[in-house]
Amino acid sequence: MAGKPFVIFVLGPPASGKGTLCKRLAEDHNLYHLSAGDYLRYLINGPLAGQPDIVDAVRYGGTRGLVRGDVIVSLLIEKIKEEMSKGESAFLLDGFPRNLEQDKAFRERMRSDFDIDTPDLTISISCPKEVARARYLNRKRGDDSEDLFNKRYSDYQERDTQVVELYRKGLIEVTADGSLSIGQSYLEMVKTLSGEGAWTNLTSAAQN
Template identity: 35%
Template structure:
C-alpha cells in the first residue's frame, strides 16, 4: 500500500523559504475559506489521515491523546519521531538536533520517511499526524510520497502569549523548550504554516478550534468533528 521513499542523505541542506506576508488580509482569506464540512467516511482498506496543526503550546498533543481515547486513532507525533531519532544516535539524529536547536524545520523528506515508517508498522488505519506539515514543502512531500491528501485537518488556534506561557510551564526538558527557541519557532510558524492552513481551508478540509480553555472544554469543540466515527 505504501511507496518506499528514496535515500534522504542529500536532503540536509537548508533552503531559504519565501517569506509569507502574515497580515490582516491573510486572515480574511483564511476565514473566507474555512470549512465546516462533514468528514469523509473512513475505509479500512486505506489510511484515514488527520493532520493536527497549531503553534508550539497550542495543545495539539494533549488533544490528540483525548481523540485517541475517544475515537481509536493512532497518534503519530512528528516531533516525537524526530526526538526518538536524535536519541537513537543515528547519523540523521545529530543533524536533526542541530536543526531543532536553531528553531528551523527538519528537511521534509526526512520527517515524511519517519512518519511513513510509523504508519506502516501500525495495524490501525486511522492516524493523527501531529505537528506536520509545517510548510508547503512538507505538505507536498507528504502527499507525493504517500500518494494521498489528509482526510481532515485540525487547526488549534491559540494566542501567542498563551502558547509561550504553556511551553515554558510544561518543563519537559526538551531542547526546544526555551524562550529563544520558542520565539524562533513562532516566527517560523507565522511564516510557513499559514500557507498550509489556507490551502486546506480552500480544499474544504480545515476545522479551526479555539484552543483557549481547559483541556475538556477544548475537547468538546473537537468531539463533534469526529462524532460520525462513533456510529
C-alpha cells in the same frame, strides 16, 4: 498489511495543546497518535543515532524545516506502514506538515504507495501567542526557554500558516485560548468533527 490509512493533519503553534488534544482524541476514538516531533526525537536517540546528518538536523530544526521534507515523509510513512501491519488504520499526524514542501512530499508518497489523496481531514488549533508562551514556559520541558519559544512561534507563523491556508476551505478550527480549558477545547473539536462526513464515516465504521 491491508487497506488504506485514514490521515488527519493536526496543525497549531507550540504549546497550543496539540499533543494533549490528540492523545485524548486517539484514546476516545481508536486512532493512532503520531507526533512528528516526538517520533523524530525517538529515532535520533535510538535507531538513527548513527546518522549525524539527520541527528543534527532534528536537534537544531526538528520538523520546522531543516530536515528535508522527503526525509521526514519517508520516516513517517514507514511508521504508518509498520502500525498498519499491527492493525492500525486511522492516524493523527500531530505537528505535521510544517511547511508546503513537507505537505507536497507527503501527498506524493501517499498517492504512490497507497493510491489515495490525503489528508482526509485537517484540524487547526489556534492559540494566542501570550497564552501559548505561558503554557510553553510552565511545562519546563528540556531546553524550553522564552527565546526558543519566540523562534518556534515565528517559525509557525512563517511556515505552518501556509499549510493552514492551503487547507482553509475544509479546515476544522479549534480555539485554545485563555478562556477555554483544554477539556473545553476538546469538546469543541469533537463537536465540530461530528459535522464532518469523513469523520462520521470513520467513527461509525469503528463501532461496527
